[in-house]
Amino acid sequence: MDGSMQNTEITGSFTAAAWERIKPLMAEIERLPLLERLSDGTLPPEVFRHYILQDAIYLKHYARCLAVVAAKAPDNAQVLRFLGSAQKAITVEQGLHATFLSQFGISSADVTAAEPSPSCFAYTNFLLATAYHSSYAVALSAILPCFWIYMHVGEGIKGRPAIEGNVFQAWINTYGDPQFAAGAREVIALTDIAARAASETERADMMDVFVRASQYEWMFWDSAWRLETWPV
Structure with a gap:
């Protein structure tokens, strides 16, 4: 999968170091x-079907995480930015779900x-706990992998020759759309x-939650493949 990130990585930046840190995990994803x-x-x-149902649950909680991050943002521009992301998580992506729910025979019930x-339970609770109890910078690092990894995966798949009649093309x-990437x-x-404004300790916490959220991204997709349910 071609997921080149040359345009988003800046030598010496926190995110460049974070992406380098999860390269082995990205190969597994x-x-x-x-x-x-x-x-x-x-x-x-x-x-x-299992994946879409779990993703609907995930997005409901992820939207709340984005709203909490917005509340902690240091300026109005960033408040509005993450409130807008929360709205999109509820509306735009749930619109995509509605199409698939109908297509795959899943009712509102x-x-x-x-x-x-x-x-899904572990991932969403990790995100909510981090958003509520951590600083803006740390909370931001926890929500970033969902944006970045989906962009990476979406661009990689979009770059392959399209399969005629692929029911998953939507x-x-x-996730391969340039607007999502932007x-x-x-x-x-x-x-x-x-x-850049964070302390050394805070930056270490940022890296920790970035890596953990990235691990949960792998777990989420893998669990859907395995049709994961509660064992007892």
Whole structure:
């Protein structure tokens, strides 16, 4: 998967170091069966249904994390930026879900009744706890992997030859879209600005949560592939 980030990495920046830190993890993400099969249109429908239901749960909580980050932002421009992201998480991406929910025979009752998988539950609670209890810079680093990794994956898949009749093309188009990439790059830039003003201890915390959230990104996709449920 081609996920070149030359335009977003700045030598010596916090985000360049963070991306370098997760390179081995990104290699594992790029090899995930769910993403490979989504790319070529062969993903089993039951796996995609599981993924979309879990993603709907995730986005509901992620939107709240973005709103908390907005409340901690140091200026009005950044407040508005993350409030706008929270709104998009609820509206734009849920519109994509609505298309897929109908296409894959998932009712609104199914969505209401869905429970988070262990991986979804752990990831969303990690994000919410970090957003509520940490500084703006640290909270920003926790939400960044969702933006950045989805951009990386989306651009990589979008760069491959399109598969005619791929029922997952709308998903590919959403995360491979230049507007989504522009939004992700803005969050990368804001994270670097916050890191420059942070203390050494705070920067260490920023790196820790960035890595942990990236690990959860892998876990989320892998858990959907395995149709993960609670073991007891």
